[in-house]
Amino acid sequence: xxxxxxxxxxxxxxxxxxxxxxxxxxxxxxxxxxxxxxxxSSVDYKISEYDRNAIEEAVRLKEIHGGNVIxxxxxxxxATKGVKDALSRGSDQAYFIADASFRNLESSQTAAILAEVxxxxxxxxxxxxxxxxxxxxxxxxxxxxxxxxxxxxxISFVQKLSMEGGRLIAERKVEQYTEITATPxxxxxxxxxxxxxxxxxxxxxxxxxSKKPTVTIKKDELSPxxxxxxxxxxxxxxxxxxxxxxxxxEAAELTRFVESLRKKGAIR
Amino acid sequence: xxxxxxxxxNREQTLELLNVGRQLAAEMETGVSALLWYDHERAGDYISHxxxxxxxxxxxxxxxxLEAYIPVVVAEAKKGDPDVFLFVASARGKELSARxxxxxxxxxxxxxxxxxxxxxxxxxxxxxxxYGGAAVQKVTCPARPVMATIPPRTFEPTAAEDGxxxxxxxxxxxxxxxxxxxxxxxxxxxxxxxxxxxxVVSVGRGIEKKExxxxxRELADxxxxxxxxxxxxxxxMHWLPEELCIGLSGVQIKPDLYVGLxxxxxxxxxxxxxxxxxxCAINKDENAPIFGVADFGIVGDLYSVVPKxxxxxxxx
Numbered sequence: 001x002x003x004x005x006x007x008x009x010x011x012x013x014x015x016x017x018x019x020x021x022x023x024x025x026x027x028x029x030x031x032x033x034x035x036x037x038x039x040x041s042s043v044d045y046k047i048s049e050y051d052r053n054a055i056e057e058a059v060r061l062k063e064i065h066g067g068n069v070i071x072x073x074x075x076x077x078x079a080t081k082g083v084k085d086a087l088s089r090g091s092d093q094a095y096f097i098a099d100a101s102f103r104n105l106e107s108s109q110t111a112a113i114l115a116e117v118x119x120x121x122x123x124x125x126x127x128x129x130x131x132x133x134x135x136x137x138x139x140x141x142x143x144x145x146x147x148x149x150x151x152x153x154x155i156s157f158v159q160k161l162s163m164e165g166g167r168l169i170a171e172r173k174v175e176q177y178t179e180i181t182a183t184p185x186x187x188x189x190x191x192x193x194x195x196x197x198x199x200x201x202x203x204x205x206x207x208x209x210s211k212k213p214t215v216t217i218k219k220d221e222l223s224p225x226x227x228x229x230x231x232x233x234x235x236x237x238x239x240x241x242x243x244x245x246x247x248x249x250e251a252a253e254l255t256r257f258v259e260s261l262r263k264k265g266a267i268r
Numbered sequence: 269x270x271x272x273x274x275x276x277x278n279r280e281q282t283l284e285l286l287n288v289g290r291q292l293a294a295e296m297e298t299g300v301s302a303l304l305w306y307d308h309e310r311a312g313d314y315i316s317h318x319x320x321x322x323x324x325x326x327x328x329x330x331x332x333x334l335e336a337y338i339p340v341v342v343a344e345a346k347k348g349d350p351d352v353f354l355f356v357a358s359a360r361g362k363e364l365s366a367r368x369x370x371x372x373x374x375x376x377x378x379x380x381x382x383x384x385x386x387x388x389x390x391x392x393x394x395x396x397x398x399y400g401g402a403a404v405q406k407v408t409c410p411a412r413p414v415m416a417t418i419p420p421r422t423f424e425p426t427a428a429e430d431g432x433x434x435x436x437x438x439x440x441x442x443x444x445x446x447x448x449x450x451x452x453x454x455x456x457x458x459x460x461x462x463x464x465x466x467x468v469v470s471v472g473r474g475i476e477k478k479e480x481x482x483x484x485r486e487l488a489d490x491x492x493x494x495x496x497x498x499x500x501x502x503x504x505m506h507w508l509p510e511e512l513c514i515g516l517s518g519v520q521i522k523p524d525l526y527v528g529l530x531x532x533x534x535x536x537x538x539x540x541x542x543x544x545x546x547x548c549a550i551n552k553d554e555n556a557p558i559f560g561v562a563d564f565g566i567v568g569d570l571y572s573v574v575p576k577x578x579x580x581x582x583x584x
Binding site: 139244 | 277335358359360363366367370371373377397399400404405406407408409411445447449450452453455492503510516517524525534535538545546560562563565568569573576577580584
């Protein structure tokens with residue numbers, strides 16, 4: 001796969017770039033009931049924040065090199081809204097793997113499904129871009145797991161990306177420094193939010209989006225889905241037990257505020 | 269074969285993981301193996317800090333990165349069949365662990381903050397944060413090994429014990445990865461490390477212009493602390509460097525005192541301060557969520573309150 005003639009072939013071809021995204025609960029709408037429990041009754045959904053950066057980066061590279069951008073998502077049938085949103089953000093085509101049972105897929109399952117569809121339906125791709133993690137569960141695993149299933153190189157936490165002469169040049173953030181890497185294609189990257197600023201689709205983009213092709217794939221067209229490798233046994237509101245004492249702005253109140261800090265040992 | 273395996277990027281993180289690893293190994297009646305790739309002379313040090321075995325990974329050529337170790341670690345894990353495999357939740361630790369988990373066909377609890385072994389059911393119960401920190405997700409992993417990444421500074425480092433013995437074993441050199449490192453750029457730190465600060469004064473959108481950061485800095489100075497910020501201040505306004513951005517996807521801090529100025533208290537930011545000992549907030553919006561997670565709050569305009577507070581603190 002990584003021989004010189006492969007690199008040579010890709011040097012001149014226009015790339016096919018796949019951007020994966022997840023349709024998630026917008027966490028800003030999660031409320032707490034009076035008893036402190038999480039209340040999901042009035043939530044709205046969105047394309048996960050960092051996945052918007054993934055789509056934007058795919059479209060940005062297409063604007064430079066030509067080719068085409070394919071967005072792929074696995075989710076519940078309602079995620080069709082997300083598929084439209086992704087198309088209005090500049091992708092040319094979408095693959096939507098939909099089933100009502102896909103609400104709580106675990107990373108290992110999502111990655112396996114994406115891999116099967118990309119391997120069997122998209123076949124000839126050059127680059128796969130994922131966000132660094134989803135804004136709901138933020139397990140940060142699907143990208144890396146997907147690369148392993150497809151047996152292609154993986155570069156995570158990328159903040160700068162370019163395609164040069166059939167190679168991928170990616171700058172990835174590692175704690176104290178950045179590594180500039182060169183990788184033969186095809187490859188997979190996960191991107192950080194600082195890589196770009198996702199465009200906000202206009203009315204015209206939304207109209208064009210509805211004319212773009214979407215391939216919907218049903219669960220029974222896939223191999224049986226394996227057991228979740230990680231099982232969720234509960235989700236509860238995180239607690240932060242604090243005294244929540246309020247103070248005014250008058251001099252006496254500020255004196256009392258400073259006194260409280262001292263009593264707590266927060267100031268010396 | 270069995271055991272608790274750990275993988276970290278430096279000594280500090282290794283000692284933290286050895287601490288968790290030792291506790292789990294005692295309950296599971298097994299041993300701890302530490303993988304070591306960066307400084308082979310540390311092996312003895314890690315044995316005295318709780319490792320029963322140190323697995324040495326051969327040094328890599330200049331143009332190779334940690335992912336080159338994946339095939340060697342996977343082969344060793346298939347042979348050794350560990351019960352638990354813990355990684356530091358650094359950028360590379362997260363990628364490596366997810367890829368190794370895929371090859372071992374097992375589950376991975378990312379950014380795990382608690383681990384509890386239930387002897388009766390022989391299950392490791394783990395917790396992590398979800399929905400930007402609003403929720404705690406409890407997970408178990410029915411496959412082997414149980415894998416988790418643990419954020420740096422989640423646990424205390426273990427202490428050394430006299431007279432501990434352990435094995436040191438060298439693993440084989442990996443074949444080169446097709447990912448080549450062309451260059452490593454050390455980031456010039458633009459600010460002090462707020463992880464070490466005893467007091468952190470953090471600013472949010474309530475600050476109207478960049479020059480007004482001086483107000484926060486003055487408060488930080490009088491409290492003997494450093495300043496930090498929310499994501500919009502570093503990522504959108506670029507008023508402060510990104511290493512000062514506090515939150516789930518930024519720095520998670522544990523100071524004695526945190527003071528939030530003009531911060532609404534979005535959950536992602538709050539997650540970065542949940543381990544602060546005392547949390548204070550100054551905001552003119554009395555309904556700002558930050559007051560719900562603060563010990564002490566002042567409802568008022570930071571532009572008039574902070575200078576008065578600085579005067580009050582100077583009296584001490």
